Amino acid sequence: MTKIAQTGTFHKSVPALLADYHDGGEMANADAWLTDTAETLKEALRSYHMKADIKSIRLTPNAALVLFKGNDNISVDRIEKKRSYLYTTWGLDILAVRPGKGYIAVMVKRDSRHVTETGLLWQRRELAETAPYYNTSFVVGEREDSGELLYLNLAHPFGGQPVSGPHTLIAGESGGGKGVLAANLIMDICATNSPEMARIHLIDPKAGVDYQWLESLPHLEGGIVTEMDESSQRYVDLVAEMERRYALLGGARARDLDTFNERVRSGEIDKVQVKVKVATDGPVQEVSFQEHDALVMPRLYVVHDELADYMIDDDYRKDTGSLIARLAAKGRACGIHLILVTQRPDKITIPGKIKANIANKICLRVSSKVNSNLVIDEAGAEDLMGAGHMLAIIGGVPGGAQFAQSSYMDPWDAQLMAEAISEDCPVSDEAEVEDGNVVQMRGAA
Numbered sequence: 001m002t003k004i005a006q007t008g009t010f011h012k013s014v015p016a017l018l019a020d021y022h023d024g025g026e027m028a029n030a031d032a033w034l035t036d037t038a039e040t041l042k043e044a045l046r047s048y049h050m051k052a053d054i055k056s057i058r059l060t061p062n063a064a065l066v067l068f069k070g071n072d073n074i075s076v077d078r079i080e081k082k083r084s085y086l087y088t089t090w091g092l093d094i095l096a097v098r099p100g101k102g103y104i105a106v107m108v109k110r111d112s113r114h115v116t117e118t119g120l121l122w123q124r125r126e127l128a129e130t131a132p133y134y135n136t137s138f139v140v141g142e143r144e145d146s147g148e149l150l151y152l153n154l155a156h157p158f159g160g161q162p163v164s165g166p167h168t169l170i171a172g173e174s175g176g177g178k179g180v181l182a183a184n185l186i187m188d189i190c191a192t193n194s195p196e197m198a199r200i201h202l203i204d205p206k207a208g209v210d211y212q213w214l215e216s217l218p219h220l221e222g223g224i225v226t227e228m229d230e231s232s233q234r235y236v237d238l239v240a241e242m243e244r245r246y247a248l249l250g251g252a253r254a255r256d257l258d259t260f261n262e263r264v265r266s267g268e269i270d271k272v273q274v275k276v277k278v279a280t281d282g283p284v285q286e287v288s289f290q291e292h293d294a295l296v297m298p299r300l301y302v303v304h305d306e307l308a309d310y311m312i313d314d315d316y317r318k319d320t321g322s323l324i325a326r327l328a329a330k331g332r333a334c335g336i337h338l339i340l341v342t343q344r345p346d347k348i349t350i351p352g353k354i355k356a357n358i359a360n361k362i363c364l365r366v367s368s369k370v371n372s373n374l375v376i377d378e379a380g381a382e383d384l385m386g387a388g389h390m391l392a393i394i395g396g397v398p399g400g401a402q403f404a405q406s407s408y409m410d411p412w413d414a415q416l417m418a419e420a421i422s423e424d425c426p427v428s429d430e431a432e433v434e435d436g437n438v439v440q441m442r443g444a445a
């Protein structure tokens, strides 16, 4: 009988690499700036007849977060109306004003932002006990309201957060930090999963320049796709794989991928009878059964950067767009996850039938309120600071869109980490992979 290692760590070489990251600390004057800013803000609001006590103050990577105790003198609207005076008269660049239970939170932009490296966030992160064999929770960034990590829980509740949706949209203008965030997520998948349990399909019309390090990782399935035709074919194959998986799940009476895999691993099932419809001339369809070996199936992560580049092509949108919509609608139970990345968040790039099935929406800086609304159904992302600053709706996380900051991974560091992970995950003789499925699992005996 097979057993999953209960380690809850990264792959072997990763911790040593993470140990090399040191927090340089905040700028020397950051604390003084925070206190000054809070006092100036209080004084400014008072001058506009909004007298309120400060409940708490906090420095985030991008802002001073000042919470005022609520009272009838101040309101979100009244503060919003003074926004331009706060900027021109008081030198306070307001990022956002939000209501809370018993308080109003005001965020004032910092002049110099604090960059957090991915290695530093990972030093703080928690890991599912099944890692590095299998993990489905990944770090999106640091929440600005609390400083806690924001996780994307694609399949299981984790880190005090419920399960998120299975699919994710990352949108924002050029330089917003979409590629860096997508790279963080891909590296996270690779650092915490065995290549047998996580397969990455990467489509990037920009010739994969942002993701070259991924080429050395055994998790990458079939090379980086950089051409439109190849991309269409990849989605045809993915939909066929989805249908194949559904037939297997149905035959095994398993409600989802994890249940199926668990039964295979425990030896409960080793063969599956799959229903096959036989075409007949008459109105009655005949059904026959085919026997298939029951094999553990990996999760498939489909990352498509610069989605708009292809979706503006009418044929692609019509044909491949509907395949993407099918994956979005039905991928969850059989372990297929979409991560769609785009500069343009409009209906051409993300048609309603795709968007309706994407629960995780990460909006980096956009050029207009309209675009912010398109992604997260509210304005605000037009005021974000760029470079990884986001408003994120993560399925299941209460409170609507959350301000957060993603971490930065230097391309050179990414290369080093990818090489280390790939050495940790040699494709061993024992692990024979057929059609993306593990025939025999490495390290699972």
Ligand SMILES: Nc1ncnc2c1ncn2[C@@H]1O[C@H](COP(=O)(O)OP(=O)(O)OP(=O)(O)O)[C@@H](O)[C@H]1O
Pocket (backbone or CB within 6 Å): 115, 116, 172, 173, 174, 175, 176, 177, 178, 179, 180, 181, 343, 387, 388, 389, 405, 406, 407, 408
């Ligand atoms: N989390 C971050 N922290 C600090 N700097 C960042 C972060 N994310 C991005 N940047 C900076 O912004 C630059 C652009 O980021 P990125 O390539 O991810 O943008 P993009 O949204 O993918 O843009 P494009 O649409 O042009 O591809 C990075 O090279 C980096 O300098």
Ligand SMILES: [Mg+2]
Pocket (backbone or CB within 6 Å): 178, 179, 180, 210, 305
């Ligand atoms: Mg990019």
